[in-house]
Amino acid sequence: MNNEYLNQVIRERRAIFPSQYNNKPVSKEFIKNLLENANWAPTHRLTEPWRFKVVRGGTKDRLGSFLSDTYTDITPDDKFSPFKVKKIKDKCDASDTIIAICMQRDAKERVPEWEEIAATAMAVQNMWLTCASNNVGCYWSSPVSIKYADQFFELEEGERCLGFLYIGNYDKEDELSSKRNPVEEKVKWFD
Incomplete structure (x- = not known):
């Protein structure tokens, strides 16, 4: 493994927003590889809590409508923004693929919930690094609106959406x- 390349990918990883996307398609094979890399995240007691809902094509438009309608329904009039409604739909329109990031709680609760959320976040980091590289x-x-994801996706008992x-x-x-x-500001050494 090339350690310098790994260091570069980690340090150059960035949030690339949908408004920055072009219309060039992302291949289904790439998405499958992305999900496979996510599947290799660390997981305590091998609960493998990550679950993903891959949204493409016409379903992407329906998700955009659902998210903007949900925002409209749950937002008080004094905080409502037509700009936000448009932005929600635009994010969906501009994206080639949207993956709902979900976490399936271990039915036996063998590990604390935060560990399963952390494992799911590590799976997302694997996906993010795959995209960056x-x-x-x-x-x-x-x-x-992720609190209402069960109204769009068929979530299992104990499954919840953590984002998109x-x-x-x-x-x-x-x-x-x-x-x-600097990392030195965040680290204390105990020798």
Whole structure:
């Protein structure tokens, strides 16, 4: 394994937003590989809590309508924004694929729930790194409407939605920057 390449991918990984996507399709084979890499995330007691709902084609439009209608229904008039309704639909329209990120709670509750949420987040990180290493954009969004995902998807008993991973190709010519404070500010050594 090339450690320098791995370091580069980790450090250059960025949120690429749907508004940055172009219309070039993302292959189904790539999505399958993305999901396979997610499946290799660490998981305590092998509960493998991650569950994914892959949304493409016409279902993507229906999801956009569901999310914008849900926002409209649950938002008080004084906080409602027509701009937000449009933005919700635009995110769905601009994305090639949307993956609902779900977590299936272990029926025996052998591990704390936070560990299963963390394992699911690690699966998403595997997907994000896969996208980054292939110059495919992705963005994890957790809108309030995820609480209502069971009205769109058939969620199993104990399953809940943690957000949506929006995926699309983008033109890499734009330099994507980010900043992190030095790690030394976040670490205490005990020798």
